[in-house]
Amino acid sequence: MGMSWKKELSVGNAVIDSDHKNLMNIVNAIAQAIRSRDCPAIIQAFTSIEGWLCVHFENEERIARAISFDFSKQKPVREHLLREFQYLKSELISKKGIWCENAIEHYDRSLKDWLVDHIIKVDMPMKPMLQAIDYKFWPGWNEGESNQAAGHIASLYLNLHNAPAQHFA
Numbered sequence: 001m002g003m004s005w006k007k008e009l010s011v012g013n014a015v016i017d018s019d020h021k022n023l024m025n026i027v028n029a030i031a032q033a034i035r036s037r038d039c040p041a042i043i044q045a046f047t048s049i050e051g052w053l054c055v056h057f058e059n060e061e062r063i064a065r066a067i068s069f070d071f072s073k074q075k076p077v078r079e080h081l082l083r084e085f086q087y088l089k090s091e092l093i094s095k096k097g098i099w100c101e102n103a104i105e106h107y108d109r110s111l112k113d114w115l116v117d118h119i120i121k122v123d124m125p126m127k128p129m130l131q132a133i134d135y136k137f138w139p140g141w142n143e144g145e146s147n148q149a150a151g152h153i154a155s156l157y158l159n160l161h162n163a164p165a166q167h168f169a
């Protein structure tokens, strides 16, 4: 069964919650492609989620900066989760659709746990500060900043693709 949004997963900000719902939909699409052993769909869904992850990370960091939330403690957790994600992706792609029913359950659970861990471990610590301000808070863009953000998103994307595919349990 696919993941579905529940209010306990809200971190208290409309942009971040909306990003998470979007990521959840793509995780569901990956899980569906794993079940049907559709390798082109798996690769396409991973490409999509990586692009959205970069946009999402930029949004989170921008909001964290605006509310003076110290994101430095979350960084190692995020990096660990990204390595887990890369490991899962490379394992799935290397197996070329050859996996048993038990493995489908394993991959399904791993993907869902990965996204929930991101929300709970990386983002939830921001919730008390976000709850003190408007749910629809967004810092907005100053002149020239959108180009900077696009550059930052592009570099996040490159880092994601160049990240070593190792498993750090």
Ligand SMILES: [Fe+2]
Pocket: 016, 020, 056, 060, 118, 119, 123
């Ligand atoms: Fe997030």
